[in-house]
Amino acid sequence: MTELLSDFHEDVDHMTDEEFDAAFEKAQELSAYFREIGPKYDIENTFAYPTIAKFKESGLGAFSVPKRYGGMGGNILQTSKIISELSRGDSAITLAYNMHFIMVGMCMGLFSEEQNKLWLGRVVEGDIVFGPFSEQRAGFSGLADMKAVPQPEGGWRIYGKKVWGTLGEASDIVTTNATITDAEGNLPESFEERVEAESFFVAEFDVDENGQGDGIRIEKTWDALGMHATGTHTIHFEGFYIPEDGFVCEWRAGAFGVLEWASLMFASIYLGMQYRVLEEAREVLSKKTLGATFGAIAAAETKVSNVGHIIDGIGDMASRVELSRRVVYRTCQELVDGDDDNWPVELRFPYIGLAKTFCSENVMHMTKRAMSLVGGSSFKKGAIFERLYRDSAASMFQPLNSDQSCTYIGEQLLAPDELND
Numbered sequence: 564m565t566e567l568l569s570d571f572h573e574d575v576d577h578m579t580d581e582e583f584d585a586a587f588e589k590a591q592e593l594s595a596y597f598r599e600i601g602p603k604y605d606i607e608n609t610f611a612y613p614t615i616a617k618f619k620e621s622g623l624g625a626f627s628v629p630k631r632y633g634g635m636g637g638n639i640l641q642t643s644k645i646i647s648e649l650s651r652g653d654s655a656i657t658l659a660y661n662m663h664f665i666m667v668g669m670c671m672g673l674f675s676e677e678q679n680k681l682w683l684g685r686v687v688e689g690d691i692v693f694g695p696f697s698e699q700r701a702g703f704s705g706l707a708d709m710k711a712v713p714q715p716e717g718g719w720r721i722y723g724k725k726v727w728g729t730l731g732e733a734s735d736i737v738t739t740n741a742t743i744t745d746a747e748g749n750l751p752e753s754f755e756e757r758v759e760a761e762s763f764f765v766a767e768f769d770v771d772e773n774g775q776g777d778g779i780r781i782e783k784t785w786d787a788l789g790m791h792a793t794g795t796h797t798i799h800f801e802g803f804y805i806p807e808d809g810f811v812c813e814w815r816a817g818a819f820g821v822l823e824w825a826s827l828m829f830a831s832i833y834l835g836m837q838y839r840v841l842e843e844a845r846e847v848l849s850k851k852t853l854g855a856t857f858g859a860i861a862a863a864e865t866k867v868s869n870v871g872h873i874i875d876g877i878g879d880m881a882s883r884v885e886l887s888r889r890v891v892y893r894t895c896q897e898l899v900d901g902d903d904d905n906w907p908v909e910l911r912f913p914y915i916g917l918a919k920t921f922c923s924e925n926v927m928h929m930t931k932r933a934m935s936l937v938g939g940s941s942f943k944k945g946a947i948f949e950r951l952y953r954d955s956a957a958s959m960f961q962p963l964n965s966d967q968s969c970t971y972i973g974e975q976l977l978a979p980d981e982l983n984d
């Protein structure tokens with residue numbers, strides 16, 4: 564795996580500064596568009612459909628595809644910067660497209676050469692990928708109950724459902740995990756056999772305008788506190804056929820080597836959201852005047868930018884943004900440089916995940932603090948702050964969450980073998 568990853572570092576680390584600047588400009592334009600239309604789709608509680616054409620036009624979908632497959636060759640740090648910039652415009656819309664960046668990043672480390680040529684080639688042509696993995700019983704960490712039943716003619720038919728299918732409405736390619744059964748559709752009995760049989764697949768995702776396809780369909784179930792424009796619906800697999808060349812690898816063993824593309828891209832979303840919270844809070848608080856006040860400050864004229872806790876509050880937010888930026892960028896850079904080879908292998912994933920949990924805790928703190936500093940107007944519908952507050956709560960759930968990271972790290976460090984070391 565180490566070898567595979569270092570090859571991978573070399574493969575993608577080829578974008579020049581000029582190429583990056585040009586792509587970043589495109590990201591700024593797209594971000595401005597997301598910012599403009601984001602509120603409408605938050606209110607309407609639907610996926611932001613007009614973004615599909617704009618995203619494809621931008622060419623950014625191929626940003627992290629290695630140059631040898633026709634992509635731009637952006638590495639994980641450069642991709643993180645693009646995601647944060649898009650998220651600064653609108654985090655919900657960007658979280659949807661983030662699934663594409665996550666799956667492209669993970670897949671290019673797991674696909675065979677033929678699969679890379681085929682599927683990454685399609686991404687370069689403008690196709691969009693999504694990755695519904697989480698199920699009802701247990702989210703991302705639950706072993707798939709979804710079944711892949713082997714077919715006499717080869718390949719598998721997939722039965723089950725995924726309840727967190729972000730970006731399905733815009734996607735052309737589906738990647739997912741399912742557990743290979745016997746010919747009668749029985750799941751393996753022992754835990755170890757289940758882990759081994761759980762597999763990662765890629766396939767064409769061809770549904771009509773109502774989300775109906777051959778053996779696969781989207782059920783529009785998304786209705787949540789925030790992140791409305793992600794369109795995170797339920798995806799039903801009802802005998803969906805995957806040919807033999809759609810098998811990628813054993814899921815858990817494969818995923819753990821490339822999950823940085825999930826956790827660091829989520830970190831980038833919440834870093835971009837932090838940029839926005841600080842920007843909006845400064846905008847309001849640098850101008851707001853309370854007039855004559857009676858209370859903590861009794862004065863004929865109170866300008867909020869002169870109030871101690873507001874000055875401190877903005878300073879605190881800016882410090883958190885700067886620290887989060889350094890943690891995300893530094894973690895990405897360490898991966899680009901291959902420094903992760905020096906970390907204990909069991910701790911690699913949760914240590915990388917710390918950037919996400921750090922950004923998540925900071926953004927939730929900041930959205931709450933911004934509302935308290937701005938005052939009651941921030942609580943009303945249509946105010947950007949109530950929206951950021953709702954959207955930031957989604958950061959608690961994407962893997963690994965803070966609780967699971969700490970359990971994971973603590974468990975490893977308390978294991979007798981570690982203690983002997």
Ligand SMILES: Cc1cc2nc3c(=O)[nH]c(=O)nc-3n(C[C@H](O)[C@H](O)[C@H](O)COP(=O)(O)OP(=O)(O)OC[C@H]3O[C@@H](n4cnc5c(N)ncnc54)[C@H](O)[C@@H]3O)c2cc1C
Binds near residue numbers: 729957961
């Ligand atoms: C806006 C949004 C979009 C999303 N989009 C997608 C998507 O496109 N694809 C996708 O696959 N998923 C997606 N998800 C799902 C998400 O990543 C999680 O998998 C999902 O929230 C359920 O997992 P969970 O751990 O939160 O909950 P559960 O798995 O139900 O966990 C319940 C509790 O058990 C704990 N727990 C869970 N597993 C373990 C474990 N192994 N060890 C110890 N404790 C554990 C959790 O910390 C939690 O306290 C999305 C989530 C959000 C909020």
